[in-house]
Amino acid sequence: MEELDRAAQILDRLRTMLEAELEQARGQRLLIRALDTQGLFERARQRSAFNVQLAQLERALGETLDAAGQALGLKPVTLADLCKATPEASQRLDACMAEVRSLASALREIDAVNLKLGGRALGRVRGYLAAVAPRTVAYDRRGASRPMDDLSTACQVA
Numbered sequence: 001m002e003e004l005d006r007a008a009q010i011l012d013r014l015r016t017m018l019e020a021e022l023e024q025a026r027g028q029r030l031l032i033r034a035l036d037t038q039g040l041f042e043r044a045r046q047r048s049a050f051n052v053q054l055a056q057l058e059r060a061l062g063e064t065l066d067a068a069g070q071a072l073g074l075k076p077v078t079l080a081d082l083c084k085a086t087p088e089a090s091q092r093l094d095a096c097m098a099e100v101r102s103l104a105s106a107l108r109e110i111d112a113v114n115l116k117l118g119g120r121a122l123g124r125v126r127g128y129l130a131a132v133a134p135r136t137v138a139y140d141r142r143g144a145s146r147p148m149d150d151l152s153t154a155c156q157v158a
Contacts, residue, residue: 003068004082004089010061011096014054018103021050025110032117035125 024046031039069077072085079097083090138145 003064003071004086004093007061007064007068008089008092008096010057010064011093011100014057014061014100015096015103017050017054017057018100018107021047022103022107022110025107025114028114029117032114032121035121 024043028040028043031043065077065082068082069075072082074081074085079090079094083094
C-alpha cells in the first residue's frame with residue numbers, strides 16, 4: 001500500500017533526525033561544562049529548528065496514516081487495525097515506530113541530564129557572582145533581612 005510505504009519513509013526520516021539530534025544533545029554537555037554561552041545559544045537555535053521539522057514530519061505522518069486508514073475503510077486508525085488489514089506492510093511500520101520511540105526516549109533522558117547540568121552550572125555562576133559582587137543586606141525591626149537596592153539615608157516608618 002502506497003500510504004503505508006510513505007509513512008515508513010517518514011518514519012525513516014524521523015529516525016535519522018532523532019539519531020542526529022541525539023548526538024548533538026550528547027555534545028551539549030561539553031558546552032555546558034565549558035560555559036560556552038554562544039555555543040549554547042546556537043545549540044538552542046538548532047534545537048528549535050529541529051522541533052519545527054519534527055512537528056512537520058509528525059503532522060505528515062498523521063495525515064498519511066489517516067489516508068491509509070481511509071483507503072482501508074478504517075474510521076479510527078490504529079496500528080493494531082493496520083496490522084490486521086495489511087500485516088506485511090504494517091510490520092515494517094511497527095518496527096520503525098519502535099525505533100523512533102526508543103530514540104525519543106533516549107533523547108528525553110539526555111535532555112533531562114543536560115537540564116540538570118545546566119541548573120548546576122547556573123548555581124555555580126550565581127554563587128561566583130554573589131562572592132564577587134555581594135549584595136548589601138539590611139535588617140528590619142523584626143530582624144528579617146532584605147536586600148537593599150538603593151542606599152538611602154531616609155528611614156522607613158511602618
